[in-house]
Amino acid sequence: FCPNLHRNRLRVGTCKWQDKPASAKVHGYHGITLSPIAPTSACLHCIQERQSLFKPPVTVYDKYQSLSHRVHTYTPLSKSQASDQQLFHTTKKDMDSLVQHLHDPNSISYISQEAAAAIDELLMGPLGFSVDQLMELAGLSVASAIFEAYPVQANNRVLVICGPGNNGGDGLVAARHLHHFGYSLSVCYPKRTDKPLYHGLVTQLESLSIPFLLEDELPSILSSFDVVVDAIFGFSFRGQPRPPFDALIQKLVGLPNVVSVDIPSGWHVEEGDINGIGLHPDMLVSLTAPKLCARKFKGLHHFLGGRFVPPLIAEKFGLKLPPYPGTSQCVWIGKLPSIDVGSLRENYVGAVLLEEHLNADPFSQFKEWFEDAVAMGLPEPNAMTLATANKEGHPSARMVLLKGYDEHGFVWYTNYGSRKALELASNPWASIVFFWERLHRQARITGCVEKVSSEESDEYFHSRPRESQIGALVSAQSTVIAGRHVLDQAYEDLQSRYADKSIIIPRPDHWGGFRLQPEAFEFWQGRESRLHDRLTYTKEMAVDKSNWVIHRLAP
């Protein structure tokens, strides 16, 4: 199962467990006990347990086949990773459009206060929306965007400060969703609106035992929150903030990780901070369309939410808005940050690799990790870097796809005239490396390489799609060619030669498999503060050469 927090749904279908007994497994700090087949009450209990135990900084990996648990909206360099699922569900046109918006934020419309109010009226008048409906979607967008920018593991404690209007209502809704996403919520709502909609939202939060804090309680504890949501004023704000909100807004000035809903509170809706309030949030979630003041926003994260604008409104107001990826409720519209490569680092928190967890046999250990990578839905978990060297010791490395593994070794297929094949012919030693980034894991395997039997190559060759078979025939890999047309022409010729699908395409002699027979393995588990776990299996030091000897290496 997958507690698919961000997408507002939970997969509770039948679990797929590859070649494994129905067993519980402990990862890292917390054991999550998974029921073998139908994840019903036991799993729901796990989720509750996960939410209550899930204090930062802990990562728990789910071991069952699932959708990627992270869903993303193209946050460049966000702390989260772009999900392949999401990419696949986005059309090429939308992708192009998104990329264009990322590179040119001016391609998005910014609207005036008057236009925002007029859109509001249209939506809730002739277009048939109700306020609670829009508020629900707006609040969900805000919660989704926060989930993207401030992952729950590292930013668990969230305070939402709500104002007296609909912006405050968005905050109340967002608080509820954030609670369900696994955050620990507190709300400050000093001037409650006396309307059934707001009473309902407050009751919902109270039923989740979310504490409501008085504004007097805030000064001493504000810094204890990881994220503070400013849902005080939105597009109807005018003039100077009046008490008690003036003082409340001042408490947000200078705080890190402030998220403003629609407008940074106290800012003029069109001109920005002309009141000299000094609030400069880290993140802004514009709703429906960014307001003019958002042009002055200089924070790290700018998202657009409110995925409900019908084309009629976009046409009437000449709105240029980016497409939302996949099923996402928000889309990144910030400026691409300049990249300091040296500062790109991930702190690997969560899982551990201890000697007592390790299989005595490295092939079983690899199998377990490989299956974890598959179960996590990682893209191309079988992609590996293959490093070879020629007889002078000059190295070369490239990515290849693992096509099989067992106790005899690790197999991939290639062109026997390629650089790697030529290098292997003169120096059979090679190294392969798998990096499963989302699991913070790396597996390194070194050994001697030999060609697989021609029967094995034949079998694999004929299992490939016909187009790939033709591709293998076409490409004299690693040789210099005059241009792309050489390949296209040869491909076309062969396609017509083998147009009759009953003709078996012969495997060319220059194409086949290699098998690396391991002499050494290293399993690397990223840990906090660079104190990673590294456990090796080697043979050469073993007294009995058939046994593997395990050592721990300093990280």
Ligand SMILES: [K+]
């Ligand atoms: K606001």
